[in-house]
Every structure is written in structure tokens, then in C-alpha cells.
Amino acid sequence: MGQELVPSRAADPRGTGEGITVAPSARPLPEAVAEALPESAVAHDAVDPSGPEPGPGPGLAARPEAPHGTHPEPSAALTLSVVDAVILERAAGAIRLVLDRTRGRAPAARADDPALVETVLDPTASEQARLHAARHLGLDTGDPGTRARALAPLVGPPRIAAAHPDAELPPIGRLGVGPAVPVLDLPRSWTAARTALRFTAEGTAQDPGPRVVHADELGGIALLATLVTPGAEPPPDVHALEAAAAAAPWMLVTLRAVASTASLRAAATEVNVHHSTLQDRLTHAETLLGWPIRTPQGRLRLQLALTMRNLSRP
Known part of the structure; x- marks a missing residue:
């Protein structure tokens, strides 16, 4: 069991911890902390807890004591050991790393990742690759009842939407909507969505018609797309x-x-x-x-x- 250490900064101007000797206090130091210090830095003389507080040894600064009934200034009362300084430095480094990863540069929502969507809709991709990408998009691939549909906008990358009654389509102009299918059938939904997109119109006087067309509402009319x-x-x-x-x-x-x-x-x-x-x-x-x-x-x-x-x- 080690002892509590109170090193002086003046004895270690370079902050390396070398050449510092410490005096034990009445309170024992945790073993994990004592083991982290150099053997030469720890004084092994036994100290009687009931005896007087030992004075400062070579290279040590005595703790400043506040007058009776007053509170010391924080700068005078706080004296860090080498181990405390190392712990604080590493904690600050860890916090800095977390902030660098999250502050002001968090990644975009995975549901909008074009690379993941493209993988899920690609019929030539392996089943494992499509399931992996679908999970990162937030789709529950473990539930056989999960259904989703592909969206084919006139402008912008393809999208995937969950197929449930409360799902709202994004307001992105002309849009072809594929049928709701199991996750692994989304390439088929994507093909149908692109066909449905051809049936859309701008909804203006010169191009009247629906701006959003659902493939599963076309029925046999969808065959016209193969003829024109x-x-x-x-x-x-x-x-x-x-x-x-x-x-x-x-x-x-x-x-x-x-x-x-x-x-x-x-x-x-x-x-x-x-x-x-x-x-x-x-x-x-x-x-x-x-x-x-x-x-x-x-x-x-x-x-x-x-x-x-x-x-x-x-």
C-alpha cells in the first residue's frame, strides 16, 4: 500500500516526474496509484497515523495552511500529484477527442446516405451486403414482416421509405413510388418506382397531371411504359x-x-x-x-x- 504524495512543482520544472522524492502522509495511497509511480519516488518509511504530520522532505513543498476559521484560496489549497496531473491530462485528451468528433461536424443521418440506399436497391449486390446496408438505414431486417418502398424522384438521389400508414412522402416534386415489399425485394420496388415516375407531370397548365404516382395503383396501364x-x-x-x-x-x-x-x-x-x-x-x-x-x-x-x-x- 502506497502513501499520499505532495510533490513540489519547483522540484520538477520539466514535468517529467524524474528526480522527485515524496513524503508519505497519514492517509494511505491506493495501490493502483502507488504502482504507477517510480520505485525511487516513493518513501517507504512507515508512518504512524496517530503521530504528527511529517514535514516536507527534499524537493517537497509543504501544504499551505489557512488561518483558523477561514477558507484558503483555491489556488493555494489545490496541490496536484504527478499521478493526478497525468489522469487529468488524459481525461482532457479524451474529452477533446469526443468533442472533435461531434461538435459541428456530426455525420449526416444514415437514412439519407446515398451509398447505402444504392447498395440496397442494387440487384447485383450480394444479399449480405444489402441486408447490412438496410440495417444501417434503420430497417428492421430481423423482422420478416418489415416492408419498405423505393422512391424515385425526378431530381435527386433515390430514397427508401418505411411502408406504414403514417409514413409521409417527402415534398420533392415529381415522384414515383414503388410498391411496399420485403427488404430484399427493394430492387423490384425501385424498378417499379422509376416506371411510375414516367407517368407523373408537373401539375401546371402546360403539363397537367399528378406529381406523385404510385406504381401499385397503375395496374395494367403500366404496360404502356414498355410500348412508348x-x-x-x-x-x-x-x-x-x-x-x-x-x-x-x-x-x-x-x-x-x-x-x-x-x-x-x-x-x-x-x-x-x-x-x-x-x-x-x-x-x-x-x-x-x-x-x-x-x-x-x-x-x-x-x-x-x-x-x-x-x-x-x-
Whole structure:
């Protein structure tokens, strides 16, 4: 068992701990601390705890004593041993390391890590690699019931969203949403999401239509994406649609309302015009298009023309 040490800074100007001798006090020093000191620095003379406090030995400074009834100044009362100084220095280094890693430069949320998302959506990646990346994205790969869906934005990297009723899609403009699938099937969801993205529109007067399309809501209409090549020559009905749109600024919005609502009155409400005004517009549109759009067959043809217009864009 060692003894408490009170070294003098003047005896060790370089702070190396060499050449310092210490005097034992009445209170024993913990073994772990005593073992950390050089053998030559520890005085082994036994001290009687009930005897008088030993005086300072060579190289030691006596503890300053405050007058009776007063409290010493902190600078005078605090005297650190070599071991105390080493412990404090190492503690400060550890704190500094933690602060350097976290203060002002914490890593981005792992759920937004493009490299991890790309690995999960890559069908050529190994199953182990995809599961590892999915866990870092916060997906519970240990639960067979876990479902997620791939998101294909028009601008920006792909994303992955948890498939639960309360999940909200990010407001990132045009977006294709893949079906909810098990984690290892996310490459298939990503393929479907990219297909759904082709069915989206800007939602403006010149490009009316939904900005977000869910792949699992397309059904058989998704097959049109395999027939219409982006950037290729569009079908004749798309040419007719573009010609009609060039003739009147209200054309595309009105035709989209007719194709996507349950009745002509609902379409008139959608575009905020009187029912009779809508009828006049449709008469003019039918002349420009070359087919009727107020019959079931004509309305279906209009729906297909509007859809192929979106799909034919490069």
C-alpha cells in the first residue's frame, strides 16, 4: 500500500516526474496509484497515523495552511500529484477527442446516405451486403414482416421509405413510388418506382397531371411504359393533342379534367367554369383532335393520349 504524495512543482520544472522524492502522509495511497509511480519516488518509511504530520522532505513543498476559521484560496489549497496531473491530462485528451468528433461536424443521418440506399436497391449486390446496408438505414431486417418502398424522384438521389400508414412522402416534386415489399425485394420496388415516375407531370397548365404516382395503383396501364419509348417519335394521337394544346391555353387543363373526373359537371367544377362553357370548349377540342371525347370510347382514347404524352417525354 502506497502513501499520499505532495510533490513540489519547483522540484520538477520539466514535468517529467524524474528526480522527485515524496513524503508519505497519514492517509494511505491506493495501490493502483502507488504502482504507477517510480520505485525511487516513493518513501517507504512507515508512518504512524496517530503521530504528527511529517514535514516536507527534499524537493517537497509543504501544504499551505489557512488561518483558523477561514477558507484558503483555491489556488493555494489545490496541490496536484504527478499521478493526478497525468489522469487529468488524459481525461482532457479524451474529452477533446469526443468533442472533435461531434461538435459541428456530426455525420449526416444514415437514412439519407446515398451509398447505402444504392447498395440496397442494387440487384447485383450480394444479399449480405444489402441486408447490412438496410440495417444501417434503420430497417428492421430481423423482422420478416418489415416492408419498405423505393422512391424515385425526378431530381435527386433515390430514397427508401418505411411502408406504414403514417409514413409521409417527402415534398420533392415529381415522384414515383414503388410498391411496399420485403427488404430484399427493394430492387423490384425501385424498378417499379422509376416506371411510375414516367407517368407523373408537373401539375401546371402546360403539363397537367399528378406529381406523385404510385406504381401499385397503375395496374395494367403500366404496360404502356414498355410500348412508348422516351424521346422517340410519339404516337399520332399525341401529335393531335399537342396541336390542340397550341391552339388554346386552356386546352390541356380542360382535357385532363374531363379524363380524370367522374362527370362533365365535376370537370367543369375542376376547371372553375360554367357547365355550358365546358360544353363549348369540348366542341372546339373535338374539332381539333379529330375524335369525340364525350363518349366512353372517346374518353378512353383521350386518357391514353394524355398518358402517352407523359411517357414519350425524354
